[in-house]
Amino acid sequence: MEVTYRFYKxxxxxxxxxxxxxxxxxxxxxxISGADYLCELIAQGDSEFKCTLSDEKMKAxxxxxxxxxxxxxxxxxxxxxxxxxSIDYNLDLWLxxxxxxxxxxxxxxxxxxxxxx
Numbered sequence: 001m002e003v004t005y006r007f008y009k010x011x012x013x014x015x016x017x018x019x020x021x022x023x024x025x026x027x028x029x030x031x032i033s034g035a036d037y038l039c040e041l042i043a044q045g046d047s048e049f050k051c052t053l054s055d056e057k058m059k060a061x062x063x064x065x066x067x068x069x070x071x072x073x074x075x076x077x078x079x080x081x082x083x084x085x086s087i088d089y090n091l092d093l094w095l096x097x098x099x100x101x102x103x104x105x106x107x108x109x110x111x112x113x114x115x116x117x
Contacts (some may be wrong), residue, residue, distance in 0.1 A: 001103060002056055007039050008030070015039040017098070024098075034093025041084055041091075042114050050115040053080060055107035064110040070094060077106040088107040 006018040015031035022029060031039050043049050052058070062084050070076035077099065081091040101107050 002058070003054070003102060004054060006048060006050050007042070009039070010045070019098070019102075026063045027096055028096065029106065032094070032096075034091060035095060038091065038093055040079060041081075041089070051112055052115055053083055053102070054111045055103050055109070058111045058113065061111040061113045064093070064095075064106050064112065066106055066110075067092070069106065079110065 002110060007015060008018060009015050014024070015036045016029045017031065019029060026047065026070055030036075033083070039049075052061075062081070064079040067078045067080050070078065075097045076094050078092060078094055081089050083089055093107070095110075097109075104111075
């Protein structure tokens with residue numbers, strides 16, 4: 001499954017994903033626990049960007065590799081970003097249950113790339 005979403009940074013420097021017709025609380029769409037730092041890396045100084053995500057390999061994409069499921073009371077899953085833009089990061093980040101709603105599960109690998117407007 002391949003999807004494209006807009007990510008944006010608020011004046012308070014909080015990152016969110018824009019999911020049209022989201023019926024939950026807006027706070028559920030905030031990027032936290034390392035996902036906010038990933039947004040900073042992808043944005044490269046911009047305050048918004050579009051990103052295509054897939055659970056199937058895409059040409060010229062980066063990867064997030066699932067390392068473990070989140071604790072039952074918190075949910076989500078932990079991923080590692082091995083590298084981006086030819087720089088090794090090994091960034092650990094947590095993705096909330098919104099990820100599972102998008103993909104209908106937490107994929108073992110999430111492929112992604114930034115789209116340019």
